[in-house]
Amino acid sequence: MSELIDTGDTLAQRHRRALMRVLLVCTALFGCIFIALNFAAGKYLLMSVEIAVTGFALWLLPVMKRTPNLQRWTLSYLIVLYSGTTYALVTPATSVSVFGWVLIMPVVAHLLLGRFWGGVLCGVFVPLSAAIFVWRFGSDPLLTNPGSVANIVTVTACSYLLSHVYEASRAEAETQLSTMALTDSLTGLANRSQLEQSYARLMMAKRLPLSLLMLDLDYFKRINDAHGHDTGDAVLRAIAKTMVKQLRRSDLACRLGGEEFCVLLPETPHAEARQLAERMRDAVEVLECQHRHTVLRLTASIGIAVADTADEPLEALLHRADENLYRAKLDGRNRVVG
Numbered sequence: 001m002s003e004l005i006d007t008g009d010t011l012a013q014r015h016r017r018a019l020m021r022v023l024l025v026c027t028a029l030f031g032c033i034f035i036a037l038n039f040a041a042g043k044y045l046l047m048s049v050e051i052a053v054t055g056f057a058l059w060l061l062p063v064m065k066r067t068p069n070l071q072r073w074t075l076s077y078l079i080v081l082y083s084g085t086t087y088a089l090v091t092p093a094t095s096v097s098v099f100g101w102v103l104i105m106p107v108v109a110h111l112l113l114g115r116f117w118g119g120v121l122c123g124v125f126v127p128l129s130a131a132i133f134v135w136r137f138g139s140d141p142l143l144t145n146p147g148s149v150a151n152i153v154t155v156t157a158c159s160y161l162l163s164h165v166y167e168a169s170r171a172e173a174e175t176q177l178s179t180m181a182l183t184d185s186l187t188g189l190a191n192r193s194q195l196e197q198s199y200a201r202l203m204m205a206k207r208l209p210l211s212l213l214m215l216d217l218d219y220f221k222r223i224n225d226a227h228g229h230d231t232g233d234a235v236l237r238a239i240a241k242t243m244v245k246q247l248r249r250s251d252l253a254c255r256l257g258g259e260e261f262c263v264l265l266p267e268t269p270h271a272e273a274r275q276l277a278e279r280m281r282d283a284v285e286v287l288e289c290q291h292r293h294t295v296l297r298l299t300a301s302i303g304i305a306v307a308d309t310a311d312e313p314l315e316a317l318l319h320r321a322d323e324n325l326y327r328a329k330l331d332g333r334n335r336v337v338g
C-alpha cells in the first residue's frame, strides 16, 4: 500500500497499477504455455512473437511498481499485446478459438486506460480483428448463418459498451468522491486535506513568498446561542462567500473547522497580504446577514504569517499565524496582526 501512495497515484491509478500487474503476470504465464505449445507444433514465427510479448511483460513487471508514467507504459504494453494477438489472428495455422481473445480487448483496454484511450485502442484493434475474421472465415458456414453472426456481433458490442459505460460512471464517481474528500461540506470551501495538498504543491513550485491568513470570527458563540445553530451555519456560509469575493483565482480559502478559516496566498509579500487581510476584515464587518426580522453583524480577527523559504512546514506557518490571531483577540478583536 505505502509504495503505491509514494507514487502519488490517484484512486484510479492505484487500481490500474494493481490490475496492470495482474495482467502482466497472466500474460507472461500464458505466454510461456503458448511458447511451449507452438515450439512443439513447430510454429516458430508465432513462438517468436510470443517470446517478445512475454519478455516485454516480464521486463515491465518491476517497472510498473513505481513508474510515474503508468498510462504511457500501459498503452505501450497493450499495443504490443494486441499487435501480437492480431498477428496470431492473421496466421493461417491458428484456430478460430484465438478470436475469443478479441472479446476481452475492450474490457481490458477500458479498465486499464480509461474511456478515451481505451476507446481509441479498441477502435483500432476490434474492427481490424473483425476484418481478419471475415477474411479468414468469410466462406465458413459459421459466417453464412445469420444467428452465429448476430451472436458474435452482439457479444463484441456488449463487451465494448458495458466497459465504456462502466468506466464513464466509475470516473464520475471518483471525481465526486475526491471533491467530497477535499471540500468542507458546509461552506464549499477547501478543507484541511486540500490545504495540505495545495501547500505542498505551492512549496514544490516555489511560489514564494507564501502568505497565510488565519481568520476567526469574534464572539460567534453568541450568534449560535441567540439564534440557533442553523442560523450560525447560514452565517458561516455567508462569511465564506464574502471571503472568496476578496481573493484572486490563485488564492485558496479553507475552513479549518468551527468558525476558523484560513487563506493561502501564493507569491504574496507581507505588505500585500496585510492589505488583503484588512480588506477581508472590512468586508466581514460590513456584511449584513439577514435572520428573520433582524440583521446580524459580526467581526473577524486575523493573524498573518509569511513563508519566505520553501522548507517551512505547514504546521509551523499555521502556528505562527495562530499566535498572531491570538494576539489580535487579546488586543480587542476585529483587527489584523502580523
Ligand SMILES: Nc1nc2c(ncn2[C@@H]2O[C@H](COP(=O)(O)OP(=O)(O)OP(=O)(O)O)[C@@H](O)[C@H]2O)c(=O)[nH]1
Residues within 6 Å of the ligand: 186, 216, 217, 218, 219, 220, 221, 222, 224, 228, 229, 230, 231, 232, 233, 236, 257, 258, 259, 329, 333
Ligand atoms: N453553527 C455552527 N457553529 C459552530 C460550528 N462549529 C463550531 N461552532 C460553534 O462556534 C462557537 C465557537 O465559540 P468560541 O470558540 O467560544 O469562540 P467565539 O464565541 O467566536 O469567541 P472568540 O473566538 O473568542 O471571539 C461554538 O459555539 C461552537 O459550537 C458549525 O459548524 N456550525
